[in-house]
Amino acid sequence: QSVLTQPPSASGTPGQRVSFSCSGSNSRFGSYDVNWYQQFPGAAPKLLIYSNIQRPSGVPDRFSGSKSGTSASLAISGLQSEDEADYYCAAWDDSLSGYVFGSGTKVTVL
Amino acid sequence: EVVLVESGGGLVQPGGSLRLSCGTSGFTFSNYEMNWVRQAPGKGLEWLSYINTFGTTVYYADSVRGRLTVSRDNAKNSLYLQMNSLRAEDTAVYYCARKSVVPAAEFDYWGQGTLVTVSS
Numbered sequence: 748q749s750v751l752t753q754p755p756s757a758s759g760t761p762g763q764r765v766s767f768s769c770s771g772s773n774s775r776f777g778s779y780d781v782n783w784y785q786q787f788p789g790a791a792p793k794l795l796i797y798s799n800i801q802r803p804s805g806v807p808d809r810f811s812g813s814k815s816g817t818s819a820s821l822a823i824s825g826l827q828s829e830d831e832a833d834y835y836c837a838a839w840d841d842s843l844s845g846y847v848f849g850s851g852t853k854v855t856v857l
Numbered sequence: 858e859v860v861l862v863e864s865g866g867g868l869v870q871p872g873g874s875l876r877l878s879c880g881t882s883g884f885t886f887s888n889y890e891m892n893w894v895r896q897a898p899g900k901g902l903e904w905l906s907y908i909n910t911f912g913t914t915v916y917y918a919d920s921v922r923g924r925l926t927v928s929r930d931n932a933k934n935s936l937y938l939q940m941n942s943l944r945a946e947d948t949a950v951y952y953c954a955r956k957s958v959v960p961a962a963e964f965d966y967w968g969q970g971t972l973v974t975v976s977s
Contacts, residue, residue: 749901780961782961782962782963782964784902784964786902790969791952791967791968791969791970792894792902792952792964792967793967794957794962794963794964794965797957797959797961797962797963798960798961798962801961801962803962803965833901835901835902837902837904837963839963844916845904845907845916845917845918845919846892846894846904846907846963847904848901848902848903848904849901850901851901851902
């Protein structure tokens with residue numbers, strides 16, 4: 748069972764705002780710097796958000812991250828068909844000396 | 858342009874061994890910490906291993922500790938993953954990923970992955 752829990756799916760129509768969570772199952776979640784990755788079928792993941800809220804250069808500002816308490820969230824505003832992908836949250840856990848991934852959320856554009 | 862290319866995947870029998878390589882270009886490899894991540898067919902991402910810039914500090918996921926060994930050759934700009942005692946559940950696409958130098962950012966570049974199939 749993953750340390751980070753995500754809903755298996757999320758959906759919305761073009762132009763809508765969709766958001767989904769990444770919940771931590773341990774007391775260390777508050778210290779996590781949560782990263783989000785986007786992955787298309789058959790492709791490598793791409794870093795979308797780091798340090799909970801930061802976007803790497805080139806990532807559209809339609810993507811935004813947040814974190815509060817034991818949960819982090821990724822929001823996609825102005826949903827587009829090309830946003831249909833799998834999204835994973837992740838974080839380095841100092842206590843585990845390891846990186847933990849969430850179970851992934853599949854976003855479908857209706 | 859930053860490029861990471863994995864190689865060495867293929868079909869291997871249970872109990873066998875395989876050595877994966879990750880060749881890199883477009884950046885100063887010796888300045889970057891590196892990781893291996895895998896993804897079983899139809900499943901999520903699983904972090905496997907980390908290695909620091911000098912190769913002196915390594916970490917492993919519990920699920921693979923003792924069977925996988927990560928190493929690097931900075932002179933050859935390459936990362937390696939030696940996999941022993943392979944099991945059917947090790948069947949996956951294996952990615953190498955560069956750890957960003959930006960604080961709290963993790964894997965900013967990934968390879969395209971190499972498929973390892975463990976089957977008799």
